[in-house]
Amino acid sequence: MYSKILVAIDGSDTSGHALTHAIELARRLSASLRIVHVVDMDWLPLGPELAIDTGALRAARREAGERILAAARDTAQQAALVAEAELIETASPTQHVGERLAEEAGRWQADLLVLGTHGRRGFRRLLLGSIAEGVARHSAIPVLLVPKVDATA
Numbered sequence: 001m002y003s004k005i006l007v008a009i010d011g012s013d014t015s016g017h018a019l020t021h022a023i024e025l026a027r028r029l030s031a032s033l034r035i036v037h038v039v040d041m042d043w044l045p046l047g048p049e050l051a052i053d054t055g056a057l058r059a060a061r062r063e064a065g066e067r068i069l070a071a072a073r074d075t076a077q078q079a080a081l082v083a084e085a086e087l088i089e090t091a092s093p094t095q096h097v098g099e100r101l102a103e104e105a106g107r108w109q110a111d112l113l114v115l116g117t118h119g120r121r122g123f124r125r126l127l128l129g130s131i132a133e134g135v136a137r138h139s140a141i142p143v144l145l146v147p148k149v150d151a152t153a
Contacts, residue, residue, distance in 0.1 A: 001029060001111075002025065002029055002031050002111045002112040003029070003031050003032065003111060004031060004032045004034070004108065004109060004110045004111050004112075005022055005025055005026050005029075005031050005032070005033050005034070005110060005111070005112045005113075005114060006033075006034045006035075006036060006101075006104065006105045006108060006110035006112070006113050006114070007019055007022035007033065007034070007035050007036070007113075007114040007115065008036050008037070008038065008101050008113070008114070008115040008131075008135075009035060009036070009037055009068060009069075009072050009115075009116075010037065010038075010068070010116075011037075011064070011067075011068040011071075012116065012118070013148070013149060014116035014117065014118050014146070014147075014148040014149065015115065015116040016075075016116075017116055017146055017148070017149045018114050018115050018116035018144075018146040019035065019072055019075060019076075020075075021114060021144070021146045022035075022114040022144075023075065023076055023079045023081055023083075024079075025112070025114070025144075026081055026083070027079065027080075027081055032084070033076065033081060033083040033084070034083065034084040034085070034086065034108055034110065035069060035072045035073065035076070035083050035084065035085040035086075036085070036086050036087075036088055036101070036104055037065040037068050037069050037072075037085075037086075037087055037088070038065075038088050038089065038090065038097045038100050038101060039058075039061045039062055039065050039087060039088070039089045039090070040061075040089075040090050040097050041058065041061075041089055041090050041093060062087060065087045066087060069085040069086070069087060070085075072085060073085045088100065088104055091103075096131075096134045096138075097131045097134065098130075098131045098132070098133065098134020098135040098136075098137065098138055099134055099138045101113065101115070101131070101134075101135050101138075101139075102134075102135055102138035102139040102140070103138075105139060105140075105141055106140060106141075110141060111141055111142070112141060112142050112143075112144060113135060113139055113141055113142070113143045113144070114143075114144045114146065115131070115132060115135060115143070115144075115145065115146070116132075116145075116146045116147070116148065117130075117132040117145045117146065117147055117148065118148050132145050
């Protein structure tokens with residue numbers, strides 16, 4: 001059914017939960033797993049106007065992303081699954097992270113894209129946007145949205 005699964009992570013508990021689901025799916029289906037983290041460069045062009053060292057910020061974001069990917073690779077390895085992992089960036093200041101994820105899934109020829117969803121609604125969703133919604137809107141393949149883990153359940 002699915003032979004190439006791409007999972008997007010951001011270091012949150014929610015994306016960790018999505019990673020666990022993707023690992024289990026890949027194991028059960030004997031599928032390839034690719035883990036990606038997107039470095040969002042959306043407001044970096046404003047750096048000079050805001051007196052921000054964009055080079056240092058970009059390097060810090062990449063470094064943080066590499067740490068997130070290393071932890072995810074370790075998680076897959078502990079589950080006895082070999083997984084690819086890659087740091088990717090938005091292609092332009094206006095590209096939405098969801099669009100970039102859908103693009104990467106197509107480039108890698110994934111047949112399933114897995115990601116966590118924080119379940120934001122109302123003003124928080126409007127203010128922060130929804131990566132999951134952007135992925136679902138742009139993806140040409142099935143998208144599995146793994147909801148945030150409720151600690152009270």
